[in-house]
Amino acid sequence: MHKTQKDKPFYFLVTGAFILSLFVVGLGAYTRLTDAGLGCPDWPGCYGFLSVPQTQAELQTAQAAYPETPIEPIKAWNEMIHRYIAGSLGLLILAIAVMAWCREGRPKLLPSLLLMAVCFQALLGMWTVTMQLMPVVVMGHLLGGFTTVSLLWLLRLRIQPKPLFYHHGFTxxxxxxxxxxxxxxxxxxxxxxxxxxxxxxxxxxxxxxxxxxxxxxxxxxxxxxxxxxxxxFELIQPPHSSYEYGVLxxxxxxxxxxxxxxxxxxxxxxxxxxxxxxxxxxxxxxxxxxxxxxxxxxxxxxxxxxxxxxxxxxxxxxxxxxxxxxxxxxxxxxxxxxxxxxxxxxxxxxxxxxxxx
Structure with missing residues (x-):
């Protein structure tokens, strides 16, 4: 019997992370398609706050810090909710990597690749904002999300308690x-x-x-x-103050x-x-x-x-x-x-x- 057959907590953690990663990709698409990618002009906060500014004092402070960026609460919340859930996924993947390396018999390569992928994905998320939706960064962020989901699924296939392909006597x-x-x-x-x-x-x-x-x-x-x-199809485009709504x-x-x-x-x-x-x-x-x-x-x-x-x-x-x-x-x-x-x-x-x- 393979050691991972008795390692159900690790399996359930990976499964939960995989399901959450699907939500993250869906929310990312929703954020992009509602033009909320720049809903917050800074990263990882929003107008200098950990959440979207709401009170009158917070709104005045935010507008003073970013006078050229009108505050649109709906877009800002779309962006921040995506960040919160993506951050939660990052923490789950960190836990997966730590658990994988702390116990003999668990796969090491895939959790390590996942941790590197989600760290680079966080950088791409930051660059998406700081580089004003530069297309190559936005495309890379999408590919990074798909890569993260695929690696989580591969890890799940690798460690499932009962191999997917051998159910019901299948060989x-x-x-x-x-x-x-x-x-x-x-x-x-x-x-x-x-x-x-x-x-x-x-x-x-x-x-x-x-x-x-x-x-x-x-x-x-x-x-x-x-x-x-x-x-x-030139990945590096001429510099612009913002790439929102396209420059081509x-x-x-x-x-x-x-x-x-x-x-x-x-x-x-x-x-x-x-x-x-x-x-x-x-x-x-x-x-x-x-x-x-x-x-x-x-x-x-x-x-x-x-x-x-x-x-x-x-x-x-x-x-x-x-x-x-x-x-x-x-x-x-x-x-x-x-x-x-x-x-x-x-x-x-x-x-x-x-x-x-």
Whole structure:
């Protein structure tokens, strides 16, 4: 029996942190989409206070300290609630790392990576404010959040008391040849990398306020090919006093939007190819179903965003479903890696047995 099978408190802590991380990503998307990223002009407080200034004296002090920044309480609260919950997640991840290193048998690498990721994520959160929503920082903050969730999920898979893949008497796919499993694993990893690239494109689209520049489907209206601007993808943009509401021109935003749509097509094809191959193998069909379900929902939400001009609830859900699709791919890759390892080990032991038999 694996040592983690008796380590339920650690498992429940990781599970709680994972659930909280989903809320943090959702709140981050809501904060960004309500233009509350600069709801507080400083960090980690708000107008020099630990909370949003409320009394008349606090409001006067805040306005005197930041005379060029009007106080908008709703946006400020959106930003601060996100910070409070993100900070709570950071403390949970710190506890996970400490617990992992204080007891033999617990994984060490993933908790360490998580702690580094959440520390860097905090820096990105600070830079988001101090650098006035610089797009590369905003995109990095989004990717950092997705990375944190994925690492927590991987850690949960690693330590769950009863392995996910062996419920109800299920065993690894030893009936499949190692060569086939390796090919399937390679395709799954490729699909995962493509989806990560598409998520980055989505973050770049949002950070540059390019989500609603195209209103036609399936490709943008006008001569988008002739107007395509490679400069739209330069990560380091010219300095501005603020990047709120975007600083790129119309042609550059169209270029970003179109690239995001083309990326969505490529990502959809790669995920569908993987889902079809998984469906052909009955033990792996559940992964195929999850991939198809999340992909279909994500494409539908993307279309609604264009047709309905980015409704807030749909846009937030689009972020979360993209995250769920990423988690489904991470789970599939993890499963296939485990199966490949088991299959190769069984092949090796069978070869050794025949040699010494």
């Amino acid at each position: 690894p796919n030893l009936s499949l040849s190692p060569k086939y499993l390796i090919s399937l694993r390679t395709l799954a990893i490729a699909a995962l990398l493509i989806v990560i690239g598409q998520i980055a494109l989505g973050g770049w689209t949002a950070a540059n306020y390019a989500a609603v520049v195209c209103t036609q489907l399936p490709i943008c209206e006008g001569d988008w090919q002739g107007d395509f601007q490679a400069s739209a 021109d119309y042609a550059q935003r169209v270029s970003i939007h179109v690239a995001h749509r083309i990326g969505a097509m490529i990502a959809s094809v790669s995920v569908l190819m993987l889902a079809v191959l998984l469906w052909l193998k009955p033990p792996l069909r559940c992964y195929s179903l999850w991939l198809i379900a999340f992909l279909s929902l994500q494409v539908t939400l993307g279309v609604i965003n264009v047709v309905a001009s980015l409704p807030l609830s749909v846009a937030v859900t689009h972020n979360l479903v993209g995250l769920l699709l990423l988690i489904a791919l991470v789970t599939t890759c993890y499963r296939l890696v485990c199966d490949c390892r088991c299959s190769l080990e069984m092949k090796y032991f069978a070869s050794e047995s025949s040699t010494h038999g």
